Amino acid sequence: MKTSIATVSISGELPEKLAAIAAAGFDGVEIFENDFLAFDGRPADVGRMVRDYGLEISLFQPFRDFEGMPEPFRSRTFDRAERKFDIMQELGTDLLLVCSNVSPVSLGGIDRAADDFHALGERAARRGLRVGYEALAWGRHISDHRDAWEIVRRAQHPNIGIILDSFHSLARKVDINSIRAIPGDKIFLVQLADAPMIDMDLLYWSRHFRNMPGEGDLAVTEFAAAVAATGYNGYFSLEIFNDQFRGGSAKAIAADGHRSLVYLGDTVRRRPDGAVLDAPAMPARADVKGVGFIEFAADTGDADELSRILRILGFRRTARHRSKRVEIFAQGDIRMLINVEDVGFASAAAAVHGTSAYAMALVVDDARATLARGLALGAEPFEQPVLPGELSIPAIRGVGGGLVYLLDEISDLAHVWENDFVAEDDGEALAPTGLLVVDHVAQTVAYDELLTWLLFYTSLFDAGKTPMVDIIDPAGVVHSQVVENASGSLRITLNGADNRRTLAGHFIAENFGSGVQHLAFATDDIFVTARVLRENGFAALPSRRTITAMQRRASDSTPH
Numbered sequence: 001m002k003t004s005i006a007t008v009s010i011s012g013e014l015p016e017k018l019a020a021i022a023a024a025g026f027d028g029v030e031i032f033e034n035d036f037l038a039f040d041g042r043p044a045d046v047g048r049m050v051r052d053y054g055l056e057i058s059l060f061q062p063f064r065d066f067e068g069m070p071e072p073f074r075s076r077t078f079d080r081a082e083r084k085f086d087i088m089q090e091l092g093t094d095l096l097l098v099c100s101n102v103s104p105v106s107l108g109g110i111d112r113a114a115d116d117f118h119a120l121g122e123r124a125a126r127r128g129l130r131v132g133y134e135a136l137a138w139g140r141h142i143s144d145h146r147d148a149w150e151i152v153r154r155a156q157h158p159n160i161g162i163i164l165d166s167f168h169s170l171a172r173k174v175d176i177n178s179i180r181a182i183p184g185d186k187i188f189l190v191q192l193a194d195a196p197m198i199d200m201d202l203l204y205w206s207r208h209f210r211n212m213p214g215e216g217d218l219a220v221t222e223f224a225a226a227v228a229a230t231g232y233n234g235y236f237s238l239e240i241f242n243d244q245f246r247g248g249s250a251k252a253i254a255a256d257g258h259r260s261l262v263y264l265g266d267t268v269r270r271r272p273d274g275a276v277l278d279a280p281a282m283p284a285r286a287d288v289k290g291v292g293f294i295e296f297a298a299d300t301g302d303a304d305e306l307s308r309i310l311r312i313l314g315f316r317r318t319a320r321h322r323s324k325r326v327e328i329f330a331q332g333d334i335r336m337l338i339n340v341e342d343v344g345f346a347s348a349a350a351a352v353h354g355t356s357a358y359a360m361a362l363v364v365d366d367a368r369a370t371l372a373r374g375l376a377l378g379a380e381p382f383e384q385p386v387l388p389g390e391l392s393i394p395a396i397r398g399v400g401g402g403l404v405y406l407l408d409e410i411s412d413l414a415h416v417w418e419n420d421f422v423a424e425d426d427g428e429a430l431a432p433t434g435l436l437v438v439d440h441v442a443q444t445v446a447y448d449e450l451l452t453w454l455l456f457y458t459s460l461f462d463a464g465k466t467p468m469v470d471i472i473d474p475a476g477v478v479h480s481q482v483v484e485n486a487s488g489s490l491r492i493t494l495n496g497a498d499n500r501r502t503l504a505g506h507f508i509a510e511n512f513g514s515g516v517q518h519l520a521f522a523t524d525d526i527f528v529t530a531r532v533l534r535e536n537g538f539a540a541l542p543s544r545r546t547i548t549a550m551q552r553r554a555s556d557s558t559p560h
Contacts, residue, residue, distance in 0.1 A: 001265045001279045004028035004058040004237035005257050006191075007035040012250040014039045014046065018053050024254035025378065028058035028235055031091060043090035051092070058235045059132070059163075059189055060088050061097035066120070067113040067133075067151070068106045068141060074116070081120060085127050095130050095188055097163055100139030100148065108141040114154035121157030132163035132188035137171050137202045145169050146178050152186060161188035164227060165239065167195060167210060170218040171202055176226045184231030191239040192264070194218050196468070210240045212260035214458060215451045225268045228277040236261055248448050256452050259378045263459035282376040283369035285462040288490035291438035292361035292407040293328075293335040294519060297350040303340045306355065310336055312536045313521075314433030317426035319417065323387050328421060332436040334521060345384055349402070357516035359395075360441060361405035362461070362490065367394050367413050370406050370460070377459050391416050399443045399453055400514035433532045439522040440482075440491035444504045445514040447479055450496035457483040463490055475501035 003026050007017050014035050021029050029050060036046060050057055063084055066077050084096055098120075117133065124131050135148035142148055145164055152162045164179065164187060194216030195209050213220040224236065238257045245253045265279030298306055307317070307329070315329035315336060329336045339346040349358035364370045371394040375381060380397040391412060398404040407413050445453055454465050463485040471478040479496040495517070497504035507517050523529040533540070 001261075001277055002027045002058075002233075002235045003258060003261045004030060004235040005254065006030035006032055006059075006061070006237065006239040008032040009238055009240035009242075009245060009257065010250045010253045011246050011248055015049065016250050017254075018049060018055065020250035020254040022053035022055055023251065024258040026055065026254070026258055028056040028237070030059040030061060030097075030237055030239065031057055031093070032061060036087075036091075043087050044092075047090065047092035057091055057093035058237055059095045059097055060084070060091060060093050061099075063096055063098045065101050065103040065106065066098050067101050067116045068108060069101070069103065069116075070105065070107055073103075073105060078120070078123070081123065085124065085129055088129060089127060094128060095132055096124070097132050097134055097189070099134045100136045100142035102136065102138065102140050104140070106140055110147070110150055110154060113142070113151045114156075117151060117155040117160045118157050121155060121160040124159045125157075130159045130161065130188055132161050134163040134165055134191075135168055137168040137206065143168075143172060144174055146174065149182050149186075161186045163187075163189045163191065164223075165191040165193070166213075166218065166220050166223040167191075167193040167206055167239075170220070170223060171195070171205065176219065176223050179223070179226040180229045182230055184233065187227065187230060187232045187234065189235050189237060190224075190227050190232065191237050192220055192224065192261070193238065193240050194220050194260075207241045208243050210242050211245075211451055212238065212240065212256050212455065213264045214260050214455050215256075221264060221267050221271075224264055224277070225271055225273060228268055229273075233278065236265070244448050252449075252452060255378055256455060259459060260455060262377055263455070280376055283366070283373045286362075286364040286366070286370040286373065286406075286460065287462050288485055289363040289365070289409070290333065290489045291441065292363045292405070293337050294357050294438065294441070294516075295326075295337040295339055295346070295359040295361075295403075296355060297339050297346040297353075297358045298355040299350055300340055302355040303338050306338055310338075311426075311428060311430050312533070312538050314431060314435055314532065314536065316429035316432075317424060319421035319423050321421055323390065328417075329426075331432055332434075334435060334438055345382070345403070353400075353511045353513060353515060356511060357402075357519065359403035359405060360398075360516070361393070361407050363407045363409065364461075365408060366410060367406035367408040368411065370394070371396065374460050379456070379460070390420050398456070399445055399449075399516075402515055430536045431532050433536065434523045434525060434529045435521040436524065437522050439520040440493055441516055442493040442495060442518045442520070443515065444495045444497060444507050444517040446508060447496035447498035449514060450479060450481065450494055453494055454481060454483065457492060461485065461490060471495070473502040473504070475499070475503075476505070478502050478504045 010017050069077050133148050135142050135145045149162050192213050193210040194213045197217040268277045269279045310329045315331045318330045319328040325340045327338050341347050374396045382395040386392050394406045395403050463483050466482040469480045471480050476499045482493050484491040495504050499505050500509045
């Protein structure tokens with residue numbers, strides 16, 4: 001499975017874009033004409049730079065308003081095509097994208113368009129070039145890939161083929177199975193894009209709201225499976241128009257794009273319908289059994305206060321680490337770790353973010369297989385030295401640079417508690433409050449990171465995502481989505497803050513980055529839990545009714 005991305009999909013100047021695309025692991029790049037025009041150099045310079053990064057130019061685009069033009073426009077379009085061919089030969093690419101005509105002067109007719117493409121194919125063949133025809137969802141006469149394929153079929157030229165774009169087909173709800181009737185060798189390139197389901201003008205939707213496969217609501221997997229069924233073995237390329245991406249980190253967006261294609265390829269490869277796609281082999285998405293532990297990084301002073309709060313919540317200290325300054329507080333199936341090491345990653349996390357839940361462990365079916373999948377998807381591994389006899393727990397970097405540890409019940413990792421910790425009874429424990437498991441972990445991220453972490457979790461773990469919900473904050477809006485699995489054993493709330501005045505935005509600003517903002521615990525009887533919490537001295541936040549009363553009293557006392 002060869003991967004590519006259009007330069008228009010990410011931010012920055014062309015050299016920066018190419019560096020990010022190469023670093024992400026793509027095989028090829030579509031050169032979008034606007035990026036080329038803004039570059040201070042010749043086409044040959046661009047071609048050399050692309051190849052120096054180990055990339056191929058999969059496509060040069062776009063060529064607009066070609067087919068079905070009356071004279072004198074028709075002659076001019078062929079002249080324009082020759083100029084495009086000149087640039088392509090300097091760049092070192094052989095494929096040009098022609099998108100369906102939107103000109104008000106263009107004429108309809110399948111045969112007229114087919115004749116034009118046959119003539120263009122003759123010119124392309126003389127230069128050893130190819131032309132791919134793409135149906136725009138808003139094309140004046142051709143807006144459906146089935147009609148575009150009929151034009152290509154009637155053109156009857158080996159240098160003329162079709163380019164399929166998932167957005168254009170899925171946005172118009174075209175029957176995806178119709179792709180299976182197209183010979184694979186006549187598909188010259190496949191462009192992929194997802195999008196949230198929004199009822200709006202197709203052109204505006206396309207130009208501003210596309211995102212990576214797996215980040216939206218369109219049936220991109222089914223589209224790719226239909227393409228794979230044709231025997232197509234060319235590039236799967238991303239063409240993403242998104243205002244947020246254009247203003248974001250080129251490196252991060254490119255990494256997300258490559259992850260989305262690898263994940264898509266693996267998903268198609270596993271389908272039972274027989275679609276064949278030469279995607280990298282990797283373990284299946286991990287089944288999460290639950291949260292193994294939450295670990296806090298803290299200094300000594302904050303650790304004492306955190307210990308006091310945990311005891312009030314009904315936790316008791318049950319163990320200490322054999323060699324590190326780490327304590328376990330437990331209740332039900334919940335383990336909370338407090339790490340006060342003054343060296344290592346936890347110490348650095350506390351220095352940067354203050355006391356924070358910098359790490360969590362997820363119990364999966366196979367921890368080391370999950371790590372292997374994460375690495376195949378571009379996750380960053382984490383390791384730090386352990387003493388002889390201690391277990392090295394597989395881990396990857398997560399939200400805000402924090403850690404996601406991976407545990408299982410089938411390997412030596414199942415014995416981490418008795419192996420690495422010494423049991424210790426807590427003489428200061430208060431009454432247990434009936435907390436059973438971690439219900440969910442809420443992580444707050446900058447809004448432009450929200451799609452990144454949704455894709456991170458859903459591509460690695462066997463989980464889906466809920467529709468986005470806008471939470472109204474007095475100072476703005478917080479966008480929230482939940483990643484959860486079918487059993488409810490994994491539930492992560494991701495809150496995206498787009499300004500620092502909201503509570504979520506204030507959290508990011510005060511903690512110098514994204515991270516865990518709150519934890520929720522499950523109990524069988526919330527009323528009993530509330531009663532015991534009060535008896536333990538728990539200081540609850542004021543309820544909405546109390547807040548309203550306080551506001552009313554303040555208003556009544558304000559001089560008019």
